[in-house]
Amino acid sequence: MSAKDYDSLTEEERNVQDAKDRERERQEQAALPYSWSQDLQTVTVNVPLPKGIKSKDLIVVMDRRKLKVGGVQVKGAPEPIMEGELFEDIAKDDSSWTIDSGVLTFELEKFSAHINSHRWWPHVLTKDPKIDTTKIQPENTKLSDLDGETRAMVEKMMHDNKQKQLGEPTSDELKKLEMIEKFKRQHPEMDFSNAKIE
Template sequence: MATEDKMSKEERAAHEAQERAREQAEQEALPYKWSQELGTVSVSLPLPAGTRGRDLEVVMDRRRLKVAVKGGATLLEGELFEDIAKDDSSWTIDDGVLTFELEKMSAHIGSHRWWPHVLTHDPRIDTTKIQPENSKLSDLDGETRAMVEKMMFDNQQRQAGKPTSDEIRKMEALDKFKKAHPEMDFSNAKMG
């Protein structure tokens, strides 16, 4: 199969449409629905008819989720993609649906990133294709908005096989250093 950079515009569009359809089918086959923002992941799990909170065993640990009917079937279980801030996360039941609001630990340490899946054994989504809604982007504070814009730029650069903003910054710093020190030999210099 041809790599994407060797495909024609039409072949690339057909390939991307096929990948989106495959990804969507995989996500629809999951027993739950999920969505995410930079700092949170929301997971909605339909429950068997008549199930109440007291009928469930719910485990929400730093890196693990489990939902089982007491004395019955396990509805969801697995390792989370990344740590969550357990004390800032919650779950509720409303109209027969259990909903988790998981606070990404990465958001607490200022290292925002998109999750490719909720549970590590589930199919992944292509996080380079995530486009935050423009209206929501404008609602973000300046620092968070700059971080999201940087992530979007870096994803687009990687897709195009071009250097990310950090790599560009390193190349510019090296060029500046070369100009300041013309007496030095940089022929074996490596970026890393």
């Protein structure tokens, strides 16, 4: 269904369509040989391994844009358990894989050339079915989880929103007013009575 068709639906029809889409996505994802989850920085991929497989039996390739899990001695499995091109580049040196209780887990760090420009992945491998990333509801992040610069920016935005709701000046507006007052004190000879402050 196109975005235009979706927009023309009533709220009730949208809810029905959303439920159908979620169920279709759930079935498509359940059919994959792995499960996965993500946040804005990391994609976690869990690959259940055939019984009795040890790390020495596996061929694991984790490259900038490729993942492969195959077995050297996996009986009856000539094809890789998982193989393909990743949706986007990963930061290979910051990514890792481990095996625990018969599950191979990849922690893939999303690569970003620009700070805070990570985005949601619609799928792990480009050949696999996509999820609708517009419907992702991220978990609430605690301010304490953020780095100093991001936290300061978020706190400023929260403060400014609160000030706007109260009809009070925001931090930037306060800075402007302070600069004007300072300028007035430095230049008492000037008449500011008709000055417009925006």
